[in-house]
Amino acid sequence: MKYIEEGEEILKRCNSKKCNDCYGLVPSLVKHEDKIYITYEPCKMYYYRKIRERLKDFVIEIPIDKNFSNFVIDENLEGVINTVNLYLRKELYKKGYGIYFYGNTGSGKTHLSFAILNYINHNTDLFGFAVYIPEFIQKIRDHYSSGDIDINPVLEVAKIPVLLLDDLGAERYTEWTSEQIVQLLDFRYRNKLATIITSNLKLNDLKEKVGERIYSRVVGLSKPVLILNEDFRMKEQDW
Numbered sequence: 001m002k003y004i005e006e007g008e009e010i011l012k013r014c015n016s017k018k019c020n021d022c023y024g025l026v027p028s029l030v031k032h033e034d035k036i037y038i039t040y041e042p043c044k045m046y047y048y049r050k051i052r053e054r055l056k057d058f059v060i061e062i063p064i065d066k067n068f069s070n071f072v073i074d075e076n077l078e079g080v081i082n083t084v085n086l087y088l089r090k091e092l093y094k095k096g097y098g099i100y101f102y103g104n105t106g107s108g109k110t111h112l113s114f115a116i117l118n119y120i121n122h123n124t125d126l127f128g129f130a131v132y133i134p135e136f137i138q139k140i141r142d143h144y145s146s147g148d149i150d151i152n153p154v155l156e157v158a159k160i161p162v163l164l165l166d167d168l169g170a171e172r173y174t175e176w177t178s179e180q181i182v183q184l185l186d187f188r189y190r191n192k193l194a195t196i197i198t199s200n201l202k203l204n205d206l207k208e209k210v211g212e213r214i215y216s217r218v219v220g221l222s223k224p225v226l227i228l229n230e231d232f233r234m235k236e237q238d239w
């Protein structure tokens, strides 16, 4: 749980000295034509903490050690990095645009996605979390079979401002599971919420594997970006 505390240390916060338990709106005084007014600055940390607490069984906090400073860029990755730079520089995540990273295992899809989310968490007024799809599906299944109706995890996760869906299409989905994913993607599409997706499958294969309904929403939500790189996990053992 080390990352949670460290992560919070550098997340963009409000100016309140007690941001650790601020209430989302922080008063500040401004002077205008000899009069003093009180204004309220929204603090995203309040919502961040609330969501983290409420959805802790379903979402993953972005590990801060997966960032741009330790992401090695060789010539294979230059095009990808240009696209990512453009995405961040033009603040396309604010308009609900997303990216579908696909490519072989170990090519850096998850690392790069975490780096994007870390950037957004630490430098902007928005924030995001990740779900690891194979695990998420298992968790929502367990949740519904436990009869807990307090939380609708699919709908609540769908509302997270920036969301990473890691490893989509790693397995075949049942009809019920597909329906959950369709609902999640549909909500994000209708509300223009930025969604980053990683998958080992190119779009045609994704369609084959998870069906037309998920596929068409993925296409509506994100721009496909191929990551062509050798398996970095093997490189790490190259000694």
Ligand SMILES: Nc1ncnc2c1ncn2[C@@H]1O[C@H](COP(=O)(O)OP(=O)(O)O)[C@@H](O)[C@H]1O
Pocket: 066, 070, 071, 072, 073, 103, 104, 105, 106, 107, 108, 109, 110, 111, 112, 198, 232, 233
């Ligand atoms: N370009 C890179 N620079 C530094 N580390 C990398 C790079 N690509 C991958 N890695 C590391 O290799 C491992 C596998 O990468 P990961 O992003 O999980 O791959 P994928 O999601 O494509 O299967 C991780 O530990 C990741 O941090």
Ligand SMILES: [Mg+2]
Pocket: 109, 110, 111, 166, 167, 198
């Ligand atoms: Mg991955």
Ligand SMILES: [Zn+2]
Pocket: 013, 014, 015, 016, 018, 019, 020, 022, 023, 024, 026, 043, 044, 045, 046
């Ligand atoms: Zn605050």
